[in-house]
Amino acid sequence: MITSHIVLYKQHGEPKDVLETHSYQIDETKIGNDQVIVKTLASPINPSDINQIQGVYPSKPKPTTEFGTTEPALVCGNEGLFEVIHTGAGVKDFQVGDWVIPALVNLGTWRTHALEDSSKFIKLRNPEQSKAAGKPQGLTYNQGATISVNPLTAYLMLTHYVKLTPGKDWFIQNGGNSAVGQYASQIGKLLGINSISVVRDRDNLQELVAELEAKGATHVITEEQNSSREYSSTIKDWVKETGGEIKLAFNCVGGKNSTGVARKLANNGLMLTYGGMSFQPVILPTSLHIFKNITSAGFWVTALLANNQELKQETLAKIVDWYEQGKLVDASSTEVKFDGEKKLSELYLSGITGKGKHLVTY
Amino acid sequence: MITSHIVLYKQHGEPKDVLETHSYQIDETKIGNDQVIVKTLASPINPSDINQIQGVYPSKPKPTTEFGTTEPALVCGNEGLFEVIHTGAGVKDFQVGDWVIPALVNLGTWRTHALEDSSKFIKLRNPEQSKAAGKPQGLTYNQGATISVNPLTAYLMLTHYVKLTPGKDWFIQNGGNSAVGQYASQIGKLLGINSISVVRDRDNLQELVAELEAKGATHVITEEQNSSREYSSTIKDWVKETGGEIKLAFNCVGGKNSTGVARKLANNGLMLTYGGMSFQPVILPTSLHIFKNITSAGFWVTALLANNQELKQETLAKIVDWYEQGKLVDASSTEVKFDGEKKLSELYLSGITGKGKHLVTY
Numbered sequence: 001m002i003t004s005h006i007v008l009y010k011q012h013g014e015p016k017d018v019l020e021t022h023s024y025q026i027d028e029t030k031i032g033n034d035q036v037i038v039k040t041l042a043s044p045i046n047p048s049d050i051n052q053i054q055g056v057y058p059s060k061p062k063p064t065t066e067f068g069t070t071e072p073a074l075v076c077g078n079e080g081l082f083e084v085i086h087t088g089a090g091v092k093d094f095q096v097g098d099w100v101i102p103a104l105v106n107l108g109t110w111r112t113h114a115l116e117d118s119s120k121f122i123k124l125r126n127p128e129q130s131k132a133a134g135k136p137q138g139l140t141y142n143q144g145a146t147i148s149v150n151p152l153t154a155y156l157m158l159t160h161y162v163k164l165t166p167g168k169d170w171f172i173q174n175g176g177n178s179a180v181g182q183y184a185s186q187i188g189k190l191l192g193i194n195s196i197s198v199v200r201d202r203d204n205l206q207e208l209v210a211e212l213e214a215k216g217a218t219h220v221i222t223e224e225q226n227s228s229r230e231y232s233s234t235i236k237d238w239v240k241e242t243g244g245e246i247k248l249a250f251n252c253v254g255g256k257n258s259t260g261v262a263r264k265l266a267n268n269g270l271m272l273t274y275g276g277m278s279f280q281p282v283i284l285p286t287s288l289h290i291f292k293n294i295t296s297a298g299f300w301v302t303a304l305l306a307n308n309q310e311l312k313q314e315t316l317a318k319i320v321d322w323y324e325q326g327k328l329v330d331a332s333s334t335e336v337k338f339d340g341e342k343k344l345s346e347l348y349l350s351g352i353t354g355k356g357k358h359l360v361t362y
Numbered sequence: 363m364i365t366s367h368i369v370l371y372k373q374h375g376e377p378k379d380v381l382e383t384h385s386y387q388i389d390e391t392k393i394g395n396d397q398v399i400v401k402t403l404a405s406p407i408n409p410s411d412i413n414q415i416q417g418v419y420p421s422k423p424k425p426t427t428e429f430g431t432t433e434p435a436l437v438c439g440n441e442g443l444f445e446v447i448h449t450g451a452g453v454k455d456f457q458v459g460d461w462v463i464p465a466l467v468n469l470g471t472w473r474t475h476a477l478e479d480s481s482k483f484i485k486l487r488n489p490e491q492s493k494a495a496g497k498p499q500g501l502t503y504n505q506g507a508t509i510s511v512n513p514l515t516a517y518l519m520l521t522h523y524v525k526l527t528p529g530k531d532w533f534i535q536n537g538g539n540s541a542v543g544q545y546a547s548q549i550g551k552l553l554g555i556n557s558i559s560v561v562r563d564r565d566n567l568q569e570l571v572a573e574l575e576a577k578g579a580t581h582v583i584t585e586e587q588n589s590s591r592e593y594s595s596t597i598k599d600w601v602k603e604t605g606g607e608i609k610l611a612f613n614c615v616g617g618k619n620s621t622g623v624a625r626k627l628a629n630n631g632l633m634l635t636y637g638g639m640s641f642q643p644v645i646l647p648t649s650l651h652i653f654k655n656i657t658s659a660g661f662w663v664t665a666l667l668a669n670n671q672e673l674k675q676e677t678l679a680k681i682v683d684w685y686e687q688g689k690l691v692d693a694s695s696t697e698v699k700f701d702g703e704k705k706l707s708e709l710y711l712s713g714i715t716g717k718g719k720h721l722v723t724y
Binding site: 058254259273274275276281282283284285286287288289290291292293294295296297298299300303 | 420616621635636637638643644645646647648649650651652653654655656657658659660661662665
């Protein structure tokens with residue numbers, strides 16, 4: 001028997017008010033033919049996990065009593081890295097020791113163990129397997145546990161919509177210092193695509209610019225420069241030098257920041273909105289739509305990949321390869337380890353209220 | 363020799379300050395092999411014609427000295443209906459008496475006659491030809507002279523982007539009482555597509571609602587209802603009854619009016635912006651982009667058809683057929699006739715400053 005701890009909630013609300021740790025037994029001798037038992041290696045706290053608990057996120061887990069709660073409960077967490085520790089007799093795709101991540105969202109990743117159908121997981125090479133495959137390095141817990149949302153968002157926004165010519169074309173993004181923003185600059189550079197990253201002005205701006213440029217951003221500008229019409233000519237000069245166009249814009253801020261990046265697009269350009277950090281709507285001058293044929297669309301990795309496991313697998317393979325070759329740097333997390341001293345829900349709560357991104361390791 | 367009068371300007375500015383009437387001679391004995399001489403039957407004044415003169419419209423005629431002005435001058439007018447009065451020896455597609463319209467914009471339609479390459483025109487059936495073809499009626503001057511912009515805009519927005527299922531699906535539009543809005547409701551009805559037209563509240567609202575419903579709008583609502591979230595459930599009930607979805611929205615207003623129509627779209631819906639009467643930008647809540655996958659794009663008939671004469675011909679044929687069958691009602695114009703008493707530029711100026719849409723007939 002394995003004692004599993006899982007973070008659940010029975011009604012939506014602020015995490016501190018509604019999260020509970022529930023413990024239940026998994027009987028490994030009763031594993032189904034197509035099932036696997038996994039132990040959790042790490043799971044992150046994403047903003048969408050919190051919004052899900054608050055009840056303000058459109059994708060929701062189904063209430064369930066499968067963990068033995070008297071009332072139906074909802075599981076927390078969507079991303080995570082697991083190790084297979086038992087396999088049912090009919091499982092062919094996984095072996096004990098394999099690393100896996102959830103195939104879909106709403107699996108409930110804030111828990112120590114899971115007994116699930118094997119189809120709910122996708123295999124990632126573990127460090128031993130990477131070594132055996134001749135790769136320079138294996139994935140870290142942080143890389144594996146956070147691979148499904150931010151790197152996939154950056155890669156798919158860059159590759160799934162608009163054909164960009166390496167060495168020539170450009171994308172522009174606000175939120176250039178966000179996790180997705182940093183992945184986008186890095187992946188852009190790996191693909192040969194030039195980028196302009198817009199960031200908030202700050203005291204140590206030059207330090208941040210240097211850091212983002214080192215990570216692959218071709219140019220880093222401030223929100224004030226992004227909003228100023230005058231700065232457009234500087235940007236035009238940069239683009240002219242490469243003989244390409246700014247064909248793509250990524251917006252995770254909204255308001256005049258979205259207008260600013262949309263204005264930089266060439267005719268027929270596309271702006272993808274994947275976040276709204278300012279809580280302001282996307283604002284687009286009519287003339288950009290009519291006379292420059294700018295299109296504004298949304299990007300949600302969950303929806304795009306929900307019915308396209310093949311695309312997910314392909315994209316994951318690309319990211320894994322870059323990690324193994326040391327070409328891609330993951331967004332760092334503050335790691336907190338579950339050692340049984342604090343209840344699991346308390347550990348996640350401390351991560352929710354703490355500064356920066358947190359990863360709970362096991 | 364034919365004495366032609368043409369309205370020109372030598373620098374951008376307000377029409378009253380810059381428009382001139384220029385007269386010049388066309389020698390019909392010197393007509394080129396592929397040329398035609400046409401006399402103008404009618405040409406309208408569109409808002410874009412005025413913006414072009416002001417210099418604030420992206421599509422501009424090229425300055426020319428071909429009419430014998432000492433300084434290069436720009437021609438006015440983009441839509442018009444002409445009758446062929448002479449054809450060059452090599453012209454096969456047109457005969458004397460044919461009705462033609464410009465194939466492209468910037469022909470300069472505010473003039474009495476034109477000598478141009480025949481490729482610059484598209485033939486429309488004249489009333490005799492309609493009769494000979496067994497059609498119930500022929501086109502009027504107003505229908506022919508205003509066919510290229512508003513009816514084509516309405517038809518192409520309805521048919522070129524999204525597959526709508528007749529009898530089931532819907533579109534919603536603001537500016538429901540505009541010329542394009544009225545064509546869209548009518549054409550929607552002819553195609554079996556349900557519509558919701560948003561109009562400004564007014565004293566005689568019920569009268570307007572009755573008029574627009576008679577012209578094919580399934581429902582007419584006010585801007586206040588469009589902006590109210592509460593009204594959404596009424597609209598959902600209408601749509602539920604037909605078993606379809608609101609897949610398409612047309613925006614020619616901007617600001618919260620654009621937000622209002624975008625909010626009514628079903629998941630994966632498209633909003634096309636073809637105007638900005640409020641001078642407010644398009645405003646789209648981030649969540650509509652990300653979680654409902656709403657796309658916002660622009661529509662400009664000039665750009666769409668610039669390199670697609672086949673699509674233009676097909677679309678014109680459809681509109682002509684509806685006019686000939688009396689199934690489509692044109693947007694009415696105040697007609698003013700050029701009889702030589704006033705200078706031609708003064709006639710257009712009176713139309714520009716007059717209330718409502720004007721058509722100059724010859």
